[in-house]
Amino acid sequence: MRSALKITIVAAIVSGMFTVAWGSPETFSIDAASPSVPGVDQSDLLNPGMSVQIPKANLGLGAGDELDALSTGIDAVQDNNIVYFSVDRLTLGVAGPLTPLDVFGQAGLSQQAGDVFVTTNALGVGSVPLGINSVHINQNFFGEVPVIGPLVNNAGNQDNLDALSFEEFDLTGDQWQDRPVYFSLDSLSPTLVAGGFSAADILSSPSGGGVIGVFATALQMGLQLNDDLDALALLDLNSDGIVALGTDMALFSLAPGSPTLAGLGASPADLFLTTFNGTSFVRYSAASLGLQAATDNVDALEVQVPEPATLGLLLLGGLTVFRRRRK
Numbered sequence: 001m002r003s004a005l006k007i008t009i010v011a012a013i014v015s016g017m018f019t020v021a022w023g024s025p026e027t028f029s030i031d032a033a034s035p036s037v038p039g040v041d042q043s044d045l046l047n048p049g050m051s052v053q054i055p056k057a058n059l060g061l062g063a064g065d066e067l068d069a070l071s072t073g074i075d076a077v078q079d080n081n082i083v084y085f086s087v088d089r090l091t092l093g094v095a096g097p098l099t100p101l102d103v104f105g106q107a108g109l110s111q112q113a114g115d116v117f118v119t120t121n122a123l124g125v126g127s128v129p130l131g132i133n134s135v136h137i138n139q140n141f142f143g144e145v146p147v148i149g150p151l152v153n154n155a156g157n158q159d160n161l162d163a164l165s166f167e168e169f170d171l172t173g174d175q176w177q178d179r180p181v182y183f184s185l186d187s188l189s190p191t192l193v194a195g196g197f198s199a200a201d202i203l204s205s206p207s208g209g210g211v212i213g214v215f216a217t218a219l220q221m222g223l224q225l226n227d228d229l230d231a232l233a234l235l236d237l238n239s240d241g242i243v244a245l246g247t248d249m250a251l252f253s254l255a256p257g258s259p260t261l262a263g264l265g266a267s268p269a270d271l272f273l274t275t276f277n278g279t280s281f282v283r284y285s286a287a288s289l290g291l292q293a294a295t296d297n298v299d300a301l302e303v304q305v306p307e308p309a310t311l312g313l314l315l316l317g318g319l320t321v322f323r324r325r326r327k
C-alpha cells in the first residue's frame with residue numbers, strides 16, 4: 001500500500017472515524033491475571049469505564065470462578081459475519097496493511113489483550129474475514145490497564161478482556177440482569193464441580209437472577225467434557241433459553257489445551273460454528289482472522305452481519321425473529 005494512503009487510514013482509525021457506526025461494546029469481563037483485579041472480579045460483568053454492571057453473585061457465581069465467554073443470545077450469527085474479537089497476552093498476529101493498528105502492531109506494543117479487533121478489508125472497512133484485522137476499540141475505552149492510546153508502547157502488565165457483548169444486561173441500573181445471561185466458565189472454576197458442568201458448556205443465568213442452568217452441553221456441540229469454550233457469539237433464535245437443536249447457532253472458540261483442538265489439528269484462534277446438532281466445524285481459521293495458528297488465541301467474540309447498514313439489519317433481523325415466534 002502507498003504510505004500516504006496507509007497514513008490516512010491509520011489517522012482515520014485513530015480519530016474513531018471507523019468505529020462510530022459499528023458495534024458498540026456495552027458489557028465485558030476481564031481475566032484473573034489482570035492488574036485491575038481484585039478492584040473488580042474476573043466474573044463480574046463490567047461497563048466501559050470499568051464500573052460493575054452485574055456483580056458475579058447476581059449471576060450465581062462465587063469466589064475463584066472465571067467467566068470466560070458471554071452473550072445475550074441475540075447475536076446475529078449466520079454463515080457469513082463480520083467478526084469482532086479479542087486475543088490473549090501471548091498472541092502475536094500477522095503483519096498486515098493496517099499495522100500498527102491491528103493485532104500484530106498492538107502485540108508489538110504489548111497492549112493487545114484488552115483490545116477489541118474487527119475483521120476488515122485492506123482499507124479498514126468491516127468485512128467477512130480476509131486475513132486482515134484492525135483495532136475496533138482500544139483498551140483505554142474500557143478503562144483497562146494500561147490506560148494509554150493505541151500507538152504508545154506499554155512497559156507493564158495489561159488487563160485481558162476475555163468476554164464481550166454489544167448489549168447491556170442491566171437495563172434498569174439495579175445491578176441485576178434484565179435478560180438471560182449466557183456464559184461459560186474456565187476449567188478451574190469451583191462452580192463447575194458444584195454444578196456438574198463442563199468448561200465447554202454454555203451456561204445461563206435467568207433474567208432477575210437465580211439458579212445457573214445449562215443452555216447447551218459440550219456434547220451438543222461435538223466437544224469433549226474437558227474442552228474449554230473461551231469465546232462465544234450465540235443466537236438463541238426464539239429467546240426461550242432452551243437450545244433448539246439444528247436451529248440455534250453459535251460461533252465460538254476453544255482455549256489452549258482443549259483436547260478437541262489437538263484431535264483436529266485446530267488452533268485456539270480458530271472459530272467454530274455449530275447448530276447444536278452434535279457437531280461443530282472450523283468456520284474461520286486463525287489465518288483468515290490475521291492470526292497465527294501456532295501461537296495465538298481468540299478469547300472473546302461478537303458478530304455483525306456484513307452489510308453497510310449493519311445496525312439497521314440487526315434490528316430488522318431481531319424483529320423477524322420476534323414475529324416468527326408469535327405466529
Ligand SMILES: [Ca+2]
Nearest residue numbers: 106111115139
Ligand atoms: Ca491496545
Ligand SMILES: [Ca+2]
Nearest residue numbers: 086087113161
Ligand atoms: Ca483478550
Ligand SMILES: [Ca+2]
Nearest residue numbers: 184185199229
Ligand atoms: Ca469456558
Ligand SMILES: [Ca+2]
Nearest residue numbers: 253254268298
Ligand atoms: Ca480461544
